[in-house]
Ligand code: UDP
């Protein structure tokens with residue numbers, strides 16, 4: 504831990520990309536993608552060969568049931584730049600990317616889909632912003648016309664709006680997992696031990712100097728999307744509850760409002776009963792009790808929500824902050840100064 508912080512500090516001083524010798528790691532989660540691997544590798548090498556000093560392509564086989572793993576093994580045997588790790592079962596794309604990012608060795612790490620919906624040429628643009636402009640994270644922003652169905656576009660737009668309204672962390676709309684992460688960002692991501700891994704939220708949470716680069720997303724090369732609506736819904740739910748305690752806490756406010764309205768309504772029915780007499784025996788008292796307890800229960804659920812929400816944030820054990828840069832000499836300077844000071848004080852006395 505201590506060491507990580509030190510290396511973070513020294514890397515921060517001279518931007519990781521400033522040296523000539525650096526490696527680009529592509530992290531590629533794959534699930535049942537046997538026919539996409541060869542075209543993907545071809546596209547990657549033709550776009551990036553000789554354009555970056557060193558390259559590794561790290562596949563994470565997320566419990567494929569077809570011949571994906573055999574093909575990865577064969578590819579890795581042929582070409583040393585290709586590495587793979589294979590899960591014992593399907594753990595989901597977010598976990599596959601987490602594993603890939605953890606095992607990547609490059610100074611720049613780029614998670615990328617295997618279906619060529621993330622054009623490898625765009626990586627050169629990412630590298631430009633990273634190397635020439637000093638950005639620590641460069642994220643791809645899907646272009647409007649990206650071959651997605653209207654329904655998927657609408658639901659995804661709604662999701663980003665809802666997320667950004669309720670979450671503690673803002674995520675840029677239409678930005679996905681396709682992005683370049685500087686080593687500093689990777690080390691910061693590794694400090695997040697939480698098990699619910701909504702990567703888009705985590706990338707934003709760690710911060711750093713970031714910029715978006717628009718790209719046109721073509722339709723999937725071969726096969727169908729591995730995400731159906733049910734999987735997407737659960738993914739969205741993971742995202743919102745992982746980054747927001749709003750659904751727990753909103754009941755305080757709803758409860759408060761209901762209790763207030765109930766209080767006035769109780770006043771109305773009680774006054775009416777007192778002034779005009781009883782039209783249905785028991786109505787006023789039963790109604791008052793129902794409204795009163797209804798309001799109180801919601802309010803207390805909200806109070807519980809406030810505490811559960813805080814427990815939830817604590818349980819994540821995220822670091823309190825991420826240091827992007829620090830002046831590594833500051834400590835020495837201050838010790839010398841205080842030593843000198845005390846020596847002077849000694850003389851004076
Ligand atoms: N993927 C994965 N595990 C899963 C689902 C998908 O590793 O459980 C991989 C998949 O092989 C692909 C990438 O994640 O490389 C994106 O998947 P897909 O193209 O199906 O998603 P979409 O483009 O619809 O978001």
Ligand code: MG
Nearest residue numbers: 616618620723
């Ligand atoms: Mg895809």
